[in-house]
Amino acid sequence: MVFSSLLFLFRFLPAVILAYYAVPRRFRNGVLFIGSLLFYGWGEPVYITLLLFSTAVDFAHGKWIGHFLEKGRRDLARCLVISSAVINLSLLGFFKYAGFVTETVNRLTGAGLPVLSLALPVGISFYTFQTMSYTIDVYRGKARVQNNIVTFGAYVSMFPQLIAGPIVRYSTIAEELDSRRESREEFEAGVKIFLTGLAKKVLLANPMGELWMQVQGAAADRTAVMAWLGILAFGMQIYFDFSGYSDMAVGLGRMFGFHFPENFRYPYLSRSVTEFWRRWHISLGAWFREYVYIPLGGNRKGRGRQAVNIMIVWLLTGIWHGAGWNFLLWGCYFGVFLLAEKLVLGKRLEKIPAPLGVCYTLLVVFCGWVLFAHEELGAGMEYFRQMAGLGGVPLINDRTVYLIFTSIPLLMAGAVGATPAVSRAAECLNSYEPVRRIVPVFAAGILILCTAFLVNAGYNPFLYFRF
Amino acid sequence: MEFWKKYGVSAGFLGCLFLGCAASFLMPDREFSQTENRYLQQKPEFSWEGLLDGSYGKAYEAYLGDQFPLRDRFVELKTGAERLLGKEDVNGVYFGKDGYLLEKFDREDLETEQMEKNLEQLAAFLETESCRLGEGRVRALLVPSASWILQEKLPFLAAPYDQGEITDRLAGLLGGDSLLVDGETALSEHREEEIYYRTDHHWTMLGAYEGYRAWALSMGFVSWEREDFERETVSRDFYGTVQAKVNWKTEPDRMERWTPGRRMEYRVFYDGSGESAEGMYTDSALDTRDKYRFYLDGNHGLTEIRTEGAADGDGKETGSGRRLCVIKDSYANSFVPFAVNHYETTFVLDLRYFNGNLGEFLEQEKITDILVLYRIPGFAAEESIWKLGRAVSYEYGTPVAKEENL
Incomplete structure (x- = not known):
C-alpha cells in the first residue's frame, strides 16, 4: 500500500487511527504492528514472512547480544553482531542484487547462469538497515535490549516509514517505543506535515513525473532545450516524491506520538555538493557515516585512507539506490565531487557568492540525475549528448515551446516549493487571526484536491470507437 | 473558536x-x-x-x-485545477478554442511499429487489388483527426503532429498517390465549417460528405451536391468520447441525418441477418449515451446495403454489377450513407470483427470497387490490419469481368 492512494486515506488510516486511540496504551504497539503488517502485505502478502523473519532474527540476536554483554563475553556478542549483519545483508543481497550479479557474471564470463527475476520486496533496503542499526547499537551500548517482541515488531514494521524511510535508527526512538505521550497538539502538527507531504507527492511530484514521461516519450522530437527541461522535471519529481514521502512519514509518526528525524532540508539550495548530501536523504547519509565511514576509520587515519573511505561509502550509497551499473556510477560520480571538494574546491566554494555556489551544485546534481534516470548507460550518454546539442538534435522546436509554455506554472510552483519560502509565508500568515481561522478549510481543500488527483488516476474512459 | x-x-x-x-x-x-x-x-x-x-x-x-x-465530480475538479494552472491539455485532450476538445497526438503516439506494419500491409493490399480490379476501382482514404485539420482551434502554441506524414509514407510505399484520396486537402478547405464534433473524435456528417466528394473526384464519378440532400438535426445534446476523457462540460454537439431528396430505397442487413433493418440510421441510439451508434448502428463486422435506383450525381444510373466494399473503422459509419447511392450493393466490413477470409469474400461477392477508410490515429494503432494480408495471399479463381463503360 502507498500513502498516496484512496485505499490508504479512506480505509486504512481512519481504521488505524480509530483502533489506535480506542485501545489502552499498552496495546497500542500491537495495533501498530498488526496495522503495519496489513499495510505491508496488502496486494503482495508473501513478503510479510520476510519481514517477520527479519524481525524475529534481530530480536533474538539483540537478546543474545545483551545476554553475552552482561556475562562479559564481548567476543561472543561481537560474533552475533556479525551474524546479524550477514543475515540482513544476505537478505538484501539475495532479493535486490542476485539478478544483477548473475547477469554481470554471465556477461563477463558467458557462464549462462540462470538469472533470478524476483520482485523486489518493498522497503527491504530500509528495514534491513533499521534492524542492523538495532543489533549494532545494542552491542555498542547505545541502546537497551528490547524484551518485548511486539514492541520490536512495531519498530521494524512501523508503517509510516516502512517502505521509503526515513531510516530511523533504533536508538532514536527506543524511548518512544516504550513510553510516548500522544497529544492533540502533536496530532495537529502531524496532520499538517502529512498534508504537506501528500500535496508534494500528488500535486507536484506526479505532474513533474508526467512532464518527464512526455520528454522521455518524445525521443524523435527531442531538442537540447527539451532534454534540459526533462531532467529538470525528473530532478523535481524525485525530490518532491521522496521528500513528500518522508514528510508523510514524519507526519504520521507525530500523529502516533513518534518523532522521526528530518530527512530533507531544502537540498536544492545547497552551496556545495558536500552540503547537498547533508541535506538530501539525511537519514541514509547518517546511517552510512555511523555504520560504515566511521568504523572504517573515517578521517582519522590519514588523507589517503579518508579518500578511500569516502569512495567506499559512495559506491555503497550508489548501489543502495538500485542494482545497476548506472547507480554505481552515480555514487562514484558523487564520491569524486565530494573528494574534490574536500581536497581543493571546498575553500574556493566558500568564497564565491552564494547563488554561484547553488548553481554549481544544481548543475552537478541534475547531471547526476541523468545517470540515475537511465538504467542503460548508453541511453544516459545519449541523453547527455542531446543536452549538449550534439548528435543532430535541434536547439528548440515548436513542441518544446509548447511543453515549456504549458508547464510554466508547475515549474514555478516546483521552484518555490523547493525553498523554505512556502513554510515561511505560512508562518507569517499564521500570525494573523483571520487567516488562522481559515487554515483548516485550506487544509481540507488540499486533501480534497489530492483526492481528486488520485481518483483521476483510476479514471479510464472506455473509448467505444474501439468496439 | x-x-x-x-x-x-x-x-x-x-x-x-x-x-x-x-x-x-x-x-x-x-x-x-x-x-x-x-x-x-x-x-x-x-x-x-x-x-x-x-x-x-x-x-x-x-x-x-x-x-x-462523486467520482465524476472529482475528475472534473482535477481537470479544472490543471486548467487553472495553465495546462492546455489534460488526459491527452487539448482544450481548444470555441469549446472544441481535440485529441492530442504526438509523433511517438502514431509512429509506432504497429503503424509501419499496417502501412506495409495496406500498400500491398491496395496494389494487389488495384491490379486485379483495374484502374479507378480501389482507393484508400486516411482521414486526419481534428487536431491536425482544425489547427486554428488549438490552444496557444500547441504543436500537433503532422498526420500528413503518414499518408506521405503510404504514397512512398505505393510509389505515387494515385490510389489515395486526399482527405486532408478536402477537409482543410472546409475547416471553417462544422466538419468535426467538438466533443467527439469523429467527423460530422458534413465532414464525411466532404470526404465523400474527394473520394468521388478521385474515383472519377460525379458526386451528389449538398442540395441533393435534406439535412435534419436529430440530436442537440451529443457528448462524445473526447469529452468523456476529461469529463469537462462544454456545449454539446449536434448530430445530423442526411436524406436524399430523390426517392431511394435501401435495404440494410447487419452481420448476415436475413431481415432488413429499417435503414442506415438507428433512432433508438439517440436515447443512449453512445449516440454515435445512430450511424449505421455502430460497428458491425459486416453490413450489406442494397440500393434501388443507384445513380451518380449527374443522374446517370450506375446499373447493376457495381459492388463496393468499404473496409473501415467507425469513421465510415457516417460516410457510407453517401457512398451507397452510387452502388447497387455496398458491403461495409470492419476488420476488427470480420474473421472470414477477405480474399474469398471479395471473390464470392464479386466486389468490383474497394475503399479502405480509416481515421489516421485509429489506423496507426489498429491491430487487425493484418487481415488484409489474407486477400493479398489469396489465389483468386476466375478473373473479375471488368466493366469498360464506367
Whole structure:
C-alpha cells in the first residue's frame, strides 16, 4: 500500500487511527504492528514472512547480544553482531542484487547462469538497515535490549516509514517505543506535515513525473532545450516524491506520538555538493557515516585512507539506490565531487557568492540525475549528448515551446516549493487571526484536491470507437 | 473558536477521512459508468486464498477507486485545477478554442511499429487489388483527426503532429498517390465549417460528405451536391468520447441525418441477418449515451446495403454489377450513407470483427470497387490490419469481368 492512494486515506488510516486511540496504551504497539503488517502485505502478502523473519532474527540476536554483554563475553556478542549483519545483508543481497550479479557474471564470463527475476520486496533496503542499526547499537551500548517482541515488531514494521524511510535508527526512538505521550497538539502538527507531504507527492511530484514521461516519450522530437527541461522535471519529481514521502512519514509518526528525524532540508539550495548530501536523504547519509565511514576509520587515519573511505561509502550509497551499473556510477560520480571538494574546491566554494555556489551544485546534481534516470548507460550518454546539442538534435522546436509554455506554472510552483519560502509565508500568515481561522478549510481543500488527483488516476474512459 | 484554531486542521482532516470512508461504504455501488462507458469493478468476494495471494487486495483497491463517491465530480475538479494552472491539455485532450476538445497526438503516439506494419500491409493490399480490379476501382482514404485539420482551434502554441506524414509514407510505399484520396486537402478547405464534433473524435456528417466528394473526384464519378440532400438535426445534446476523457462540460454537439431528396430505397442487413433493418440510421441510439451508434448502428463486422435506383450525381444510373466494399473503422459509419447511392450493393466490413477470409469474400461477392477508410490515429494503432494480408495471399479463381463503360 502507498500513502498516496484512496485505499490508504479512506480505509486504512481512519481504521488505524480509530483502533489506535480506542485501545489502552499498552496495546497500542500491537495495533501498530498488526496495522503495519496489513499495510505491508496488502496486494503482495508473501513478503510479510520476510519481514517477520527479519524481525524475529534481530530480536533474538539483540537478546543474545545483551545476554553475552552482561556475562562479559564481548567476543561472543561481537560474533552475533556479525551474524546479524550477514543475515540482513544476505537478505538484501539475495532479493535486490542476485539478478544483477548473475547477469554481470554471465556477461563477463558467458557462464549462462540462470538469472533470478524476483520482485523486489518493498522497503527491504530500509528495514534491513533499521534492524542492523538495532543489533549494532545494542552491542555498542547505545541502546537497551528490547524484551518485548511486539514492541520490536512495531519498530521494524512501523508503517509510516516502512517502505521509503526515513531510516530511523533504533536508538532514536527506543524511548518512544516504550513510553510516548500522544497529544492533540502533536496530532495537529502531524496532520499538517502529512498534508504537506501528500500535496508534494500528488500535486507536484506526479505532474513533474508526467512532464518527464512526455520528454522521455518524445525521443524523435527531442531538442537540447527539451532534454534540459526533462531532467529538470525528473530532478523535481524525485525530490518532491521522496521528500513528500518522508514528510508523510514524519507526519504520521507525530500523529502516533513518534518523532522521526528530518530527512530533507531544502537540498536544492545547497552551496556545495558536500552540503547537498547533508541535506538530501539525511537519514541514509547518517546511517552510512555511523555504520560504515566511521568504523572504517573515517578521517582519522590519514588523507589517503579518508579518500578511500569516502569512495567506499559512495559506491555503497550508489548501489543502495538500485542494482545497476548506472547507480554505481552515480555514487562514484558523487564520491569524486565530494573528494574534490574536500581536497581543493571546498575553500574556493566558500568564497564565491552564494547563488554561484547553488548553481554549481544544481548543475552537478541534475547531471547526476541523468545517470540515475537511465538504467542503460548508453541511453544516459545519449541523453547527455542531446543536452549538449550534439548528435543532430535541434536547439528548440515548436513542441518544446509548447511543453515549456504549458508547464510554466508547475515549474514555478516546483521552484518555490523547493525553498523554505512556502513554510515561511505560512508562518507569517499564521500570525494573523483571520487567516488562522481559515487554515483548516485550506487544509481540507488540499486533501480534497489530492483526492481528486488520485481518483483521476483510476479514471479510464472506455473509448467505444474501439468496439 | 479556540478549539478550531488549535485543532482545526486535524478536525477537518479526520472529518474528511471519516466522511469519505463512510460515504464510500454507504453509497450504493454503480454497475456501469455512463461517462466512462464501461462496467465498474464490483465488490470482490472475500476469501482467504484471495487475501493470501494478493488478488483480493488488488481487486478491492480497484473497487474502491471505481466506486468512489462523486467520482465524476472529482475528475472534473482535477481537470479544472490543471486548467487553472495553465495546462492546455489534460488526459491527452487539448482544450481548444470555441469549446472544441481535440485529441492530442504526438509523433511517438502514431509512429509506432504497429503503424509501419499496417502501412506495409495496406500498400500491398491496395496494389494487389488495384491490379486485379483495374484502374479507378480501389482507393484508400486516411482521414486526419481534428487536431491536425482544425489547427486554428488549438490552444496557444500547441504543436500537433503532422498526420500528413503518414499518408506521405503510404504514397512512398505505393510509389505515387494515385490510389489515395486526399482527405486532408478536402477537409482543410472546409475547416471553417462544422466538419468535426467538438466533443467527439469523429467527423460530422458534413465532414464525411466532404470526404465523400474527394473520394468521388478521385474515383472519377460525379458526386451528389449538398442540395441533393435534406439535412435534419436529430440530436442537440451529443457528448462524445473526447469529452468523456476529461469529463469537462462544454456545449454539446449536434448530430445530423442526411436524406436524399430523390426517392431511394435501401435495404440494410447487419452481420448476415436475413431481415432488413429499417435503414442506415438507428433512432433508438439517440436515447443512449453512445449516440454515435445512430450511424449505421455502430460497428458491425459486416453490413450489406442494397440500393434501388443507384445513380451518380449527374443522374446517370450506375446499373447493376457495381459492388463496393468499404473496409473501415467507425469513421465510415457516417460516410457510407453517401457512398451507397452510387452502388447497387455496398458491403461495409470492419476488420476488427470480420474473421472470414477477405480474399474469398471479395471473390464470392464479386466486389468490383474497394475503399479502405480509416481515421489516421485509429489506423496507426489498429491491430487487425493484418487481415488484409489474407486477400493479398489469396489465389483468386476466375478473373473479375471488368466493366469498360464506367
